[in-house]
Amino acid sequence: FTKSRPDNLKMFRATKNTPFDKTAQAIAGAGEALGAGRYENDISKVSPETLKYAWRTYTGGLGTFITDTVGLGSMMASDPSQVVSSEVPFVKDFYKANDVRPLRSRFYQLADEANAAAAEFKEAKKAGDGEAIDKMFARPGTAELISLEKLVKQTAKSAAQVRDQEVDINADPALSPAEKKKKLKELEKVEEEIYRSAIDAFK
Numbered sequence: 001f002t003k004s005r006p007d008n009l010k011m012f013r014a015t016k017n018t019p020f021d022k023t024a025q026a027i028a029g030a031g032e033a034l035g036a037g038r039y040e041n042d043i044s045k046v047s048p049e050t051l052k053y054a055w056r057t058y059t060g061g062l063g064t065f066i067t068d069t070v071g072l073g074s075m076m077a078s079d080p081s082q083v084v085s086s087e088v089p090f091v092k093d094f095y096k097a098n099d100v101r102p103l104r105s106r107f108y109q110l111a112d113e114a115n116a117a118a119a120e121f122k123e124a125k126k127a128g129d130g131e132a133i134d135k136m137f138a139r140p141g142t143a144e145l146i147s148l149e150k151l152v153k154q155t156a157k158s159a160a161q162v163r164d165q166e167v168d169i170n171a172d173p174a175l176s177p178a179e180k181k182k183k184l185k186e187l188e189k190v191e192e193e194i195y196r197s198a199i200d201a202f203k
Helices: 019-033 048-078 101-126 130-138 142-147 149-170 177-201
Strands: none
Touching (some): 019 048, 101 130, 101 142, 101 149, 101 177, 130 142, 142 149, 149 177
């Protein structure tokens, strides 16, 4: 996420070992055969997430079901004990995920509000528009949002560093799928605490 690395190695935990991952690595391998460096981020390095997005955009619900089913089969073959409800087609539609995604989404929603308020303040200050600044600070909560801009940046940076570690784990050939999943869940807990701390500051 913040490290300089080939795009084919950038993916979320749920995408690892899926057809999108395998396709991205095959494309990267073809590029290497034609002379590209293994760690050179050239045109042959495509993120599995990009392939997943394109597939789901053009195939809709059926495409999503097919890839989820194939991915489930791959996980069952490697280690059935590591499969969770949120990864099973149909079941996941009625399952509230117990992971970092809701907290991550909430943080970035609040971060957008703080960044928008800070950007508005900077523009008014740059223009020397005291009247606009007074009106801004008269709005309930605006001053607090502006003051949280630095915290938002620090939180986003810390979370990105954790997610960089997640990418490293996903790309580590020495780890089994079960070991990767265990380590990734541990890192998700760290990321959750980072977001919780920041969200509390908005209350």
